[in-house]
Amino acid sequence: MAVSRKVFEDQVLGLLGCLQGVARRLTRNDADAEDLVAETVARAWRALDSLKSEAAFRAWIFRILNNTFISDMRRAGARPRLESIECEDEDAEAGDFSIFEQMHQPFLLWFSNPEQAFLDKLLREDLDRALAALPDCYRVVVILSDLEEFSYSEIAATLQIPIGTVRSRLARARSALQKVLWQQAQTYGFKRAGAPVRDCDAFEANAREAGKTARAAENEGGA
Amino acid sequence: MTKEQIACEEALRQIVEYVDHELGAHEHLLMEQHLRTCKSCFSRMEFERRLKEKTGTLCEDEVASSPLSERIKSLLKSF
Numbered sequence: 001m002a003v004s005r006k007v008f009e010d011q012v013l014g015l016l017g018c019l020q021g022v023a024r025r026l027t028r029n030d031a032d033a034e035d036l037v038a039e040t041v042a043r044a045w046r047a048l049d050s051l052k053s054e055a056a057f058r059a060w061i062f063r064i065l066n067n068t069f070i071s072d073m074r075r076a077g078a079r080p081r082l083e084s085i086e087c088e089d090e091d092a093e094a095g096d097f098s099i100f101e102q103m104h105q106p107f108l109l110w111f112s113n114p115e116q117a118f119l120d121k122l123l124r125e126d127l128d129r130a131l132a133a134l135p136d137c138y139r140v141v142v143i144l145s146d147l148e149e150f151s152y153s154e155i156a157a158t159l160q161i162p163i164g165t166v167r168s169r170l171a172r173a174r175s176a177l178q179k180v181l182w183q184q185a186q187t188y189g190f191k192r193a194g195a196p197v198r199d200c201d202a203f204e205a206n207a208r209e210a211g212k213t214a215r216a217a218e219n220e221g222g223a
Numbered sequence: 224m225t226k227e228q229i230a231c232e233e234a235l236r237q238i239v240e241y242v243d244h245e246l247g248a249h250e251h252l253l254m255e256q257h258l259r260t261c262k263s264c265f266s267r268m269e270f271e272r273r274l275k276e277k278t279g280t281l282c283e284d285e286v287a288s289s290p291l292s293e294r295i296k297s298l299l300k301s302f
Contacts, residue, residue, distance in 0.1 A: 005302070009299050012295065012299065013292075013295070013296075013299075016287035016291065016292060016295060017282070017284075017285040017286045017287045018282045018283075018285060019287075020285065020287045020288065020291055021281065021282030021285040022282055025281070025282075030288075034288075034290065034291045034294065037291060037295065038291075038294055038295065038298060041295055041298055041299070042298065045302050098267070099270070099274075100266070100267045100270040100271070101267075104263075104266060104267070104270075113266075115266075115270050116269075116270070116273070119270070119273050119274060119277065122277060124280075124281060127277060127278055127281060128281060131278070131281075142278065145243060146275050146278040146279045147278065147279060147281060147282055149279065151245070152243070152245050167240065167245075170239060170243070171239050174239060174271075174274075177278075178274075
């Protein structure tokens with residue numbers, strides 16, 4: 001056994017807030033989250049021999065949490081409250097929304113940066129609401145990638161899907177998250193900038209134009 | 224340094240993987256070179272990176288609820 005009972009207990013109690021936080025975001029339900037954490041701890045204790053070292057504890061117990069969640073969901077597949085994590089009808093168009101493209105104003109680069117201002121304003125509650133609004137199949141990959149810091153191959157192994165599917169699903173999930181956050185941004189008063197700028201030439205042209213306009217304004221002011 | 228270059232379209236397609244540290248060594252190098260010279264893609268990458276970072280800290284500093292703490296403590300005692 002790589003760790004003693006005392007170390008196991010200390011690690012579990014030290015990670016409990018984070019385990020509950022991730023479980024709550026996975027299940028979107030406080031009671032289910034508590035059950036999930038309790039089941040995870042029980043399974044972890046039974047599987048303690050599979051832990052290689054104390055340093056690997058965090059990733060190891062989160063892997064158990066994920067696997068417990070996934071197997072619970074698959075077992076309870078017909079539960080009306082939970083959508084499928086299988087993403088059978090992924091929207092091919094869904095991976096292309098970007099708040100950056102909505103807000104970015106290259107011609108105002110030196111005076112204002114609305115997309116960064118939005119991130120400064122964005123609250124934990126805003127992000128949590130947006131995450132909770134995602135379908136299970138998207139929410140789970142974002143949680144695994146961003147909250148648990150799992151690699152694409154670890155996510156693929158956990159969800160038993162090809163790594164290419166992880167890649168495309170994450171792109172769509174991030175896009176879907178930004179769509180929800182964009183609604184939030186608009187309530188904060190952020191507005192859509194002009195047409196999105198997708199290439200460097202257009203960016204530089206806009207910047208040159210902005211420079212000319214600024215110089216013209218200066219000259220007029222000085223005249 | 225390689226003479227090979229990628230266009231913005233290619234860079235934008237790979238931004239999520241770059242931010243996730245999932246690009247291969249060669250693709251990563253090409254992306255870094257592009258980001259050094261393209262302000263627009265660099266700004267987009269910074270936005271994606273900061274948003275991911277913010278999402279990653281959602282559980283930071285969260286404390287377990289009292290009922291769960293009690294439940295887990297009594298579970299640990301039962302092992």
